[in-house]
Amino acid sequence: MKIVVLGGGESGVGAAYLAKKKGLNVFLSDKGAIKNDFKKQLIDAEIEFEEGQHDEARILEADWVIKSPGIPKKADIIFKINQKGIRLSSEIEFAAEFTPAKIIAITGSNGKTTTTSLIYHILKNDNLKVGLAGNIGKSFARQVADQNFDYYVLEVSSFQLDDIQNFRPYISLLLNLSQDHLDQYNYNYEDYALAKFRIAENQENDNFFIYNKDDEMSMSLLEKLALRAKKIPFSTKEKVKEGGFVHKDKIVVKLEDEFSMKIAELSLVGNHNIANSLAASIASKILNISNESIRNSLMTFQAVEHRLEQVAQINGVTFINDSKATNVNA
Known part of the structure; x- marks a missing residue:
């Protein structure tokens, strides 16, 4: 089975590593630059990869594509994968x-x-x-x-x-x-x-x-x-x-x-x-x-960093770090 992983971050490199360990034919592609730490992990595990581009012909030969959640659904390569009817999954799947x-x-x-x-x-x-x-x-x-x-x-x-x-x-x-x-x-x-x-x-x-x-x-x-x-x-x-x-x-x-x-x-x-x-x-x-x-x-239990995290009390004022809030309700 040919596995292609899109995205060379934490989830992508992890998925490629699991595929390799299970004896599957795996190739990782990242349109951007892959961080040195992740690149070293791919090299150590003898996983083929590319960065700075997507080899579309090779990607579209896959039986199963594992996509990083950071890649937009509307990306051109995702459209082509769906058009070809190739199974497209997240790392958790x-x-x-x-x-x-x-x-x-x-x-x-x-x-x-x-x-x-x-x-x-x-x-x-x-x-x-x-x-x-x-x-x-x-x-x-x-x-x-x-x-x-x-x-x-x-x-x-x-x-x-x-x-x-x-x-x-x-x-x-x-x-x-x-x-x-x-x-x-x-x-x-x-x-x-x-x-x-x-x-x-x-x-x-x-x-x-x-x-x-x-x-x-x-x-x-x-x-x-x-x-x-x-x-x-x-x-x-x-x-x-x-x-x-x-x-x-x-x-x-x-x-x-x-x-x-x-x-x-x-x-x-x-x-x-x-x-x-x-x-x-x-x-x-x-x-x-x-x-x-x-x-x-x-x-x-200790509160997670940056989420309603009490920082200090100065002159009767409590300072709270909530920098992880990403929307109005948060």
Whole structure:
């Protein structure tokens, strides 16, 4: 099988490395310059590559093209690949086909990195063999090639979900929706929202979909979509029969048993982080992590850099670094 990887960054080099390790015929192409560190990795792994151009004839001979999420859908080479009917996937789709591990995948307009890092922290604290990947950390494909994890916690963007065919997480989370990246979705909010919902499209009734009951667009689309996964809501505004909610000064998760802890004990501050903590707690309960372990992790988790990160207090003024916010809602 001929594999062509487009893009020589973290995800592209990781995908090429996995393909090589699996004995597949692989070629990597980047229209820009490849960083020296990634170039060295390709040379060390004896992977053929080009930079500064796309050899279209060679690319269009591929059986399967793995595309970096940074390459626009409207790029000329992508149009030609689609026209030829060549399978086009993201790195997460490609890597998922080579691992039996349980995947917990998180998407949404805001809070993805924090919630992904929080779930990873909970699982790691519980001594599970777990990897952190997707839009964060080391390439998912590289970890699949070199590690033997039982679980992967993946932060997944709409751009990665655009290029999936069979990707099926054990647990998927859609945290919230707000208008973002609309230039890639014909300036249509619903098209962008539907791209996010693709996280659950291949899930079956033995999988779980965790969603935000307070999110208007999520609720509107849930009514139209025939998702097969078991749907579990969370809300900071109302009580739910099954799922996560806020009751007085506590967060509460009700599944087969109940987990609760005081909001004041959470290490993360802000109403949006109460929602993120609820979503992470539901995923943890599905994975049978003990209440004590979840509570301990929610108390010890340290906020991700540049996201509502307290810097200092000077003359009674609190300074907060939130430079990672990419849209008005963030």
